Amino acid sequence: SQQGEEDPQALSIQEGENATMNCSYKTSINNLQWYRQNSGRGLVHLILIRSNEREKHSGRLRVTLDTSKKSSSLLITASRAADTASYFCATDANDMRFGAGTRLTVKP
Amino acid sequence: NAGVMQNPRHLVRRRGQEARLRCSPMKGHSHVYWYRQLPEEGLKFMVYLQKENIIDESGMPKERFSAEFPKEGPSILRIQQVVRGDSAAYFCASSPAGQNIQYFGAGTRLSVL
Numbered sequence: 001s002q003q004g005e006e007d008p009q010a011l012s013i014q015e016g017e018n019a020t021m022n023c024s025y026k027t028s029i030n031n032l033q034w035y036r037q038n039s040g041r042g043l044v045h046l047i048l049i050r051s052n053e054r055e056k057h058s059g060r061l062r063v064t065l066d067t068s069k070k071s072s073s074l075l076i077t078a079s080r081a082a083d084t085a086s087y088f089c090a091t092d093a094n095d096m097r098f099g100a101g102t103r104l105t106v107k108p
Numbered sequence: 109n110a111g112v113m114q115n116p117r118h119l120v121r122r123r124g125q126e127a128r129l130r131c132s133p134m135k136g137h138s139h140v141y142w143y144r145q146l147p148e149e150g151l152k153f154m155v156y157l158q159k160e161n162i163i164d165e166s167g168m169p170k171e172r173f174s175a176e177f178p179k180e181g182p183s184i185l186r187i188q189q190v191v192r193g194d195s196a197a198y199f200c201a202s203s204p205a206g207q208n209i210q211y212f213g214a215g216t217r218l219s220v221l
Contacts (some may be wrong), residue, residue, distance in 0.1 A: 042212030
């Protein structure tokens, strides 16, 4: 099945630094979404970017989308310890499959 | 508007027993998704249902697993004759018709002894 694939698999940074995660996909899409999962809990929707958008902001989150490269990036600026979580991308192709995610650790 | 409700939160079964996991979608949501997650791993898609219809069950094991979303009542994920390898967290998500954003429940953690 085709789905979003996140990289890196794991990322460890200090509080205050920026965190960048990437997502690649294989098919044409109408939109791409990023979700966060805190340990042991369900996923929470963060942001949706449509195929005709190149960049979108929400608070400290910045998402870019490059449809020619079939890739997206999620940037978290001025990270906090509370941002420690796993981050997943998913596209509307093939019923929203999720990849393995990026495990972000923000050290205080 | 209550969120997606899954119950039980924790379920312990012995090998060979049946496990029934329930998911009540958000009010007005007609689409339900089930996922399985092993520790330290990502979500694995299992099945996508709309009311009274299975839309995509390509992620479901062919044997022992079944899912339904009846016209009335919650969606049920049923695992017959459970084995230790079925131990995992099972998440349900729902979405309204015409929208991709999924709203997740807190999950059911199944432990098979």
